[in-house]
Amino acid sequence: MSNKVYEDILYNEDKKNKFLSQYNKQTQTIYRQSFIQSRLEEERLEKDLGEFNLSEIEELMYAFNPLTIAASKARASVIRTYIDWYISNGYMEKAQTNINPMSTIDAETWYEKFVNKEEVLYYSEEQIRAAVDNAVNYQDKAIIQLLFEGAAGKWLSELRNLKEEDIDWDNSILTLYDSDEGIRNEETKRLFFASDKLMSILEKAIAEKEYQKKNGTTEARNPVSDLLENGYVLKPARTRNEYEERIEQHVIYRRLSVLAELYDMPYLRAKNITRSGMLWMAKQILDRDGVLEKPQYIEIADKFNISFVTIGKTTMRSWVPLKQFINIESLNRIYG
CATH class of the missing domain: 1.10.443.10 (Intergrase catalytic core)
Structure with a gap:
């Protein structure tokens, strides 16, 4: 789904536009993109996204083809927010319940299962070197x-x-x-x-x-x-x-x-090149130390000037989020 160019048409456009009118232009643009892509599923099922059950929502999430957990969560947030609005405005016609099917979802694994792990967002040192040399x-x-x-x-x-x-x-x-x-x-x-x-x-x-x-x-x-x-x-x-x-x-x-x-x-892209550099540094550190733990992540955070965070009386680099994309699995995918 992510590789196809879609017309800027929404299913039940009046309802979607009414929902979008609550937000600023930037948020509207982000939400609208999800609605443009959900239209094919809505047309296939002949019902509005607001009436999707959990299994239908999951099919849509797979179709979104998110490349990161963060992207998966962002897409899910749009769906959850829209369904809440849809229910609160009394639009629920075909569904058997007025409970949002996403209301009980909180497990990280639910969002993770939709992530396309075959698509590699980041590049090896050899690929970056070739890009520079060429x-x-x-x-x-x-x-x-x-x-x-x-x-x-x-x-x-x-x-x-x-x-x-x-x-x-x-x-x-x-x-x-x-x-x-x-x-x-x-x-x-x-x-x-x-x-x-x-x-x-x-x-x-x-x-x-x-x-x-x-x-x-x-x-x-x-x-x-x-x-x-x-x-x-x-x-x-x-x-x-x-x-x-x-x-x-x-x-x-x-x-x-x-x-x-x-x-x-x-x-x-700039962000992906930076993260590719972090992964290359992580590989070198892993070869040197044999582990990727807090001291190693902080070393990477220092080099790439990651922002500081204060927890209690301690201020340190915000290294924990790096683990989301700098890990043994991602290094194996890039460097084998």
């Missing part, structure tokens, strides 16, 4: 390698804020800054140890003056764009808006999207 622009190589080694920040600010002056060439150390409303935040400053490969890429990215469109494969009349020398490592293409101080987040996303399509790597 990029013709050092600007693009730098984006992928920075993310893979652990630089990111809010709105990718650690990448976007990086200047040549932040690079200690002798010791292979970068000084990274996150952002607060587009301004380099001194309180977020951290030292980041870079690989020799990343240092070499950054040097060439800084020297790069032109950007080859579509990784050098475009047939456009102007296949190359001049890069704007803005004092940052990552540079936007030169346009009329030459006042632009640093590259915009959406430009990074667009560059990755082009490479993802050319490489046939649909999950070559």
Whole structure:
């Protein structure tokens, strides 16, 4: 179901729109996507999603094809919320009970069983290395390698804020800054140890003056764009808006999207590259220590600057959520 393009049509559209009207536009967009995809099941069963029984809900959940437990829970939450609303508004016509069939579901295993574990969201070190090596622009190589080694920040600010002056060439150390409303935040400053490969890429990215469109494969009349020398490592293409101080987040996303399509790597996205780097680091740590436990997860969290959490009087990296995707099973799927 997830690979098909659907018309933006809802089953019982008046009811669905009335339900959606309670929410802001962002939430409406998220919920509407689930309703667009539920339409085929509703048409097949000839009844509204609000009247689905548990077995019918489970069939729909499998059809959603979630790739993570979080995605599975999000889809289930939409269904549960809609059915509650449907019942409370007196629409239950065909069902034999006014009790939400999802009201008793709380086991993690229920959500987990719908997750497509055959689809691999993350890439091996070899695949990422190939993606970097096959990029013709050092600007693009730098984006992928920075993310893979652990630089990111809010709105990718650690990448976007990086200047040549932040690079200690002798010791292979970068000084990274996150952002607060587009301004380099001194309180977020951290030292980041870079690989020799990343240092070499950054040097060439800084020297790069032109950007080859579509990784050098475009047939456009102007296949190359001049890069704007803005004092940052990552540079936007030169346009009329030459006042632009640093590259915009959406430009990074667009560059990755082009490479993802050319490489046939649909999950070559910023978050997934970062998590692929975490998994590679986890593999190296597992080979070194033989275990993946709290100290090892905290080591990964430190490198990738995972946020802190305070529990009682103790403040530490929020390492527990990493276990959801960094585990022996996921490492075996990627690295065998």
